Amino acid sequence: AQKITQTQPGMFVQEKEAVTLDCTYDTSDQSYGLFWYKQPSSGEMIFLIYQGSYDEQNATEGRYSLNFQKARKSANLVISASQLGDSAMYFCAMREGSLNSGYSTLTFGKGTMLLVSP
């Protein structure tokens, strides 16, 4: 089974609208971290937001928020007030195991291509 599933290969949104990118995960660990990265056409991977498995509040970073539903094992990214510059590939990733456990590799989903139209 895939550890990270992103079911939306592509999403379209109009400028200034909000958009939700889906991510579900599979792990038997109690301690884990979830990350979202943005990859524009230039190729660099830009870190957007992090959610720890024990964090009680949903993470927020500016226009980005993470809708964390632990029981459903989902960690959807919400982008509010979309901008043209938000057009990019978005990857959800998971780190299993506790922090500083010495095992900090990430498992990535297949990504969702977001296109923002004027």
Next chain:
Amino acid sequence: GAVVSQHPSRVICKSGTSVKIECRSLDFQATTMFWYRQFPKQSLMLMATSNEGSKATYEQGVEKDKFLINHASLTLSTLTVTSAHPEDSSFYICSANTGTGTDTQYFGPGTRLTVL
């Protein structure tokens, strides 16, 4: 903060030559660095994990003699693609984390390798 550089950004080489790619953490010390490969329109594939001063840990299916990784200091890791062939053409991207806080991996801008 948390800036990672990668050099070169693009390289074109002839088949049979070796290519070295450098990854540097500019404003933090990286306990661990990671090397990924990405094919067009696909996700990142982890190749290896390296810790400063020790041998890299390669993922299954990655040839360690083909992809030599050296993590000489807490701010520098290098990936050398030895005797490159056209099938090695790809986008290679490194990342680094501090091993503290949220253990976030910060990525370099990537290197586009084309082997003729």
